[in-house]
Amino acid sequence: MKLRPLQDRILVQRVKENEKSKGGIIIPDTAKEKSIEGTVIAAGNGRLSEAGKRIALDVKKGDRILFGKYSGTEVKIEGEEYLIMREDDVLGVAE
Secondary structure (H helix, E strand, C coil): CCCCCCCCEEEEEECCCCCECCCCCECCHHHCCCCCEEEEEEECCCEECCCCCEECCCCCCCCEEEECCCCCEEEEECCEEEEEEEHHHEEEEEC
16 A cells, blocks of 8 residues: 655654664663654655645655654554654655
8 A cells, every 4th residue: 555645744764773772782662762753655645835826845855854852743654653743753864
């Protein structure tokens, strides 16, 4: 199934966190914090301004981004976990 976000929303897949700490201790799933870094899988066309013109998004498919800890809505598509969020929730693009 393909999903195309609408307007200024983006579909993001979180980057996997390390299973071990720097000291070699294995971290259980219950103690891990969710990553605030992800990859843009799909992006909408942009939002409409009050004048009716389309404002393009600054992020595009394939960008690696940082976002807020509690940003977006978690969705599960074909067994994979994703986030759908507005472009406003993106804190920066890693280059």
